Amino acid sequence: MFQKSLLGAIALCFVGCAEHSMRVSPENLSNISASTPMECQIIYEESNQEYLPTQLKNNPNSSLVANYSYTVHYVNGNTDWDGLNLFNPLIFVGFPMSGESVIVEGKLHIKEKEGVVKELRASCVSNKTRNLFQTGGSSGPRKDCLIAVRDNIDTQIKHFKKEFIHE
């Protein structure tokens, strides 16, 4: 009975090895309550409108032009050494087999006729380890990061609007 409990406890400890972390920067942006979106001419060349900051509202007559773009980079883990894991009993308690990362960088240029008014940037790194209990690919982390970057840029837009009005 004691041996089974001990084994269970060890298994639970290693299940914690299944790391899935996400870090967005800039960090520690104070949250500002909801405000009206900024009207501007939007330039956005990606297909999914879900990733466009919600604080931007398209107005073809506006003098402000907002150009939003993002890049996604992948740092892949692989299955080349999975053969060795066949001899590793720890994989049954969640020992990591490989790690992978998704890096998303979002950029928003706000321009007026005279030139760039403001450039806002946000980035997100999502790290995930693959083990016997957790696989899945990069679709989920990519989407989570793109939404986190969008939300971060939204918060920065709110700060920018606040500064812009006070000037």
Add this chain to the structure above:
Amino acid sequence: MSKTTLVGLMVAAGAVVFFSGCGASGAQFSQFATPKQDRGLVYVYRPESFVGGGVSYDIHVTNPSNPDLIAGELVNGSYVEIDIPSGESEVWGKTESKSSVTLDVKKGEAYCVKGGVGIGFLVGRPNLEIVDMNTCKKEIVETRLTK
């Protein structure tokens, strides 16, 4: 020849015959095709590997115009060529668990996804990852068009 040696040889011969049916039998990869107008091309390839060599899985594509298109079966040492509309598409495979990648396909561009098989509880699991074209060009030439 002892009885043990004979049994060993028979098992080895049986394994060779069994696994020879697992590989790709199509034409060897030669070059990337030109995508059709307003569309992109995605190559999903799987370099030959001993581990998980007998496991294969279907490659599915999900996008607004196709909720679930089966593009082909990815066997050991094979590739699948998929003609995809521009926009976001999810490319995925599944055995006892699912692995997926999402591509934002641009008109006239080609993309590569590398497939593999990782360890699973009962059967090997698919592992898909987006790779850059330089890596793809080096590795895909060793593969054959899937059955």
